[in-house]
Amino acid sequence: MTTKASARVCDTDVLIVGGGPVGLALALDLAYRGVDFLVVDASDGVVAHPKVSNVGPRSMELFRRWGLAGRIRAAGWPGDHPLDVAWVTAVGGHEIHRLRFGTADSRPLPSYTPEPEHACPQHWLAPLLAREVGVHGSGAGSPLRRRCRLDGFVQDDDGVTATATDLRDASRLTVRARYLVACDGASSPVRKATGVPAPDLYATRVFRNILFRAPGLRERLGARNALVYFLTQPPALRFPLRSIDGRELYRLTVGVDAGTAEEGGGGDPLAMVRSAIAFDTPLEVLSDNVWHLTHRIAGRFRLGRVLLAGDAAHTLSPSGGFGMNTGIVDAADLGWKLAAELAGWAGPRLLDAYDTERRPVAEHSLEEANVNLQRTMGRELPKEILLDSPEGERARAALAAAMERGGVRREFEAPDVHFGFRYDSPLIVRDGTGADDECWRTAAVPGARAPHAWLGEGVSTLDLFGRAFRLMCFTGQAPAGAPGPDGRASTAAEGALEDAFARRRVPLETFHCQNPAVGALYGSPYVLVRPDGHVAWRGARPPADPGALADTVRGGVT
Template structure:
């Protein structure tokens, strides 16, 4: 996977340097895959768009050593104590309600039973530079103000034409694979002829980034979001630093007027209406129109091209699933590309990307749309019950289940109906459960054991599985780490076996992305034969 400037060849070309594209560059480099990320804009957006990194995405950031740096950003520190979603006539006006639903897990919810980490309210304009710096440290290259003009693919690779938007110069590069992170309109997706499906547009909004002194109106409250409902504005206020910086989302109808009609003075008036302060001194820093929609691509791959992030799916912001789902897309894809490019897996492994991510993403889009439709209930004093089709946040974060060739269920592994599983307990295709082990005298999460290579977790009485794993991996030329519970790590609470659905002589194979690939509740007369067949199936060899 050597990168040659002279030959202009790169193993993976990533189109788009939004959050999904940046994370793709990071995870690919983490797995040792050289990548070039091209972005048509001059640089990263200074506008603070998405700002909620959900617990699953934080687990992935933790796996590449970025959790502490992200939590040390200015916005993450400033908003560490914020909690709750409110509804009010205005910031200074009467409160109408608050989001208190069983499906809603507030950022202050104790997730210790599920995860070693939790929410982080870091603005995207601070989150993205952290990812980019780490990706560059690991070897990913970035080319801004560079547009993917066209591409062609054959059975052997992808040829792309890249145009420097400053000079107009065009260069041709070849790549083994192309990852399209080029946004909701995705020229790559359109060029492939891949359609979208789903409920479509759910609303149009304008993000207004502004500065104003709202300390008196805010008082001691430290919320995540406050929906405002009055005659002058229907929107949502979000504090960016609990001091002077804010975002206001307002609805508008593009069929009646263009976003350009919202000049600075009109934006100031909308801010004053949402704040409930008619003479508020407001400095508008910028505004961006955007569409809330629920759409999923009808295919996430075509040949050597893969769709990720908004190119593959868009969803309303309710639940903060959108950009976090894109991060999970590239995390799922990166280890598979690395395994194929490194010769450890056959190209058939890449078929599992669409098989796994598309159903989960479509179901996540549905959950975001349902939450979006549920939010107006906050304005009512006695709201009706929430839609029972809404699954709890913890299920959406942690309770999905994959079905693909990269998952090998056993005879007793009965999957749940559909995508969501409220109590997966180590079923193949689900996220490996969090268990607190002790290693070298220090607590360590089971999730911290996964990252670059497959891991075989073996019980204290599972010596045959551990021995077989070593010999099978050497024979197959596959990197496979063995973790013995009881020797490599201690399990003082005795939690790992029930959490993973195995006994003392059982074993569990966990993929590099932290997904359970296979498990055996007990021993087997011929563990080498089992593991030989397992690796052959898992890696499409």
């Protein structure tokens, strides 16, 4: 029986349910904005079977904002390990096709981002994020409560009252929060409690992930090392065998849709791993997990003061690596909107725009990932590719040519998916200048992520965005007026916009850029960038009605 002495009560602005990568990313964004939060997570935080290995480039840009990109890159992935993807009859056997991506140390930096994707498996990433979230505690302790299970919640007009159990001592916790955000995974008890449906969009598939240690494999493979090996031994072995830590830890994915040994899905894990490697090498199976691949999008991402993010809002195939990264960008979109609501400057449509903006991105990512999955599932793999003969060489060459024609590279190099989405919501001002035909790489397009360009050694335009709206001015003149935050002065028209934002308590900073290359990239003399780094408005001159613009981008008139 729970005694009165064992019950605790706490207040917070945002209660985050779930301490995975998305929940912790939201916590980091809220901490960056000075918002009080509490994360409750039923697990102990130990990742014994890492499921996520690559942090995508847009996620890396956000971790740069939160001060963690450098630590992720230093987490342990060897800088000299190839990032290639290879299709093989077996690891160390016949190689059919290879996509070469260099190494973390040798690959060139893309022109469109300061933070390319990086391999950081979940058992490295999770504790790194948790440590950073934990330092934001007050006198009451860490805002991350592990082994704390949410039992239920009720919401009213002013907030959410949740009850939880500390699984270490069975004590009860009551949390009063202004908002609750569910980051509690694909099965999301919070989503189910709200009654929001998440129907299957495609058939569920069943897989096994076999985690194993092979301490001599990297050295034995030498120049044939890769980050990902796609096996070509159907039916079960047509999925990836992946290097997890770049040293001795690997994960083999096995298809088990029928769940029988005859079809390869029910075999002994050590035997499955041995059949995936062409030569004898020391092996140790560490774990063997069955998981269900679902394709779902919740019917609503917001129900009053309860919001869904990450897998609680959408689940998709890991093919392409969009899942966790879609969730982390959810957190970036939601964080500034919650901060605005709590600070009192949000309009009535701001928080509803979270669903409006993120749902199409989730839908597109799901479809792109499913195309990648179907490419792998539907690939014809003739038995001749296994032959060690001229006939086998011809069969492998023909298969490699078919892969190249089929666009296999898109699964592993898809910047348009990571960066190319554009928000279309009441918060975005469309200017009728043909933005639909413009590319995110070469213009500041309304609704799209503002482009990256180098302003100086190690300083990106992206480093200007985050805490406030940012008015980017590319006027090429020295305006007269009061000095702005960047040391330059503002014109009267710019001052009117700054005043309109200030009267509504909406944070705005102005930056005058005299770099003609950056101005040419952005393409408009004036570009207004939101706190999440997306373009809200652009114009050839300051807005004729600055108050109307301020009201639009903050979500309407209160």
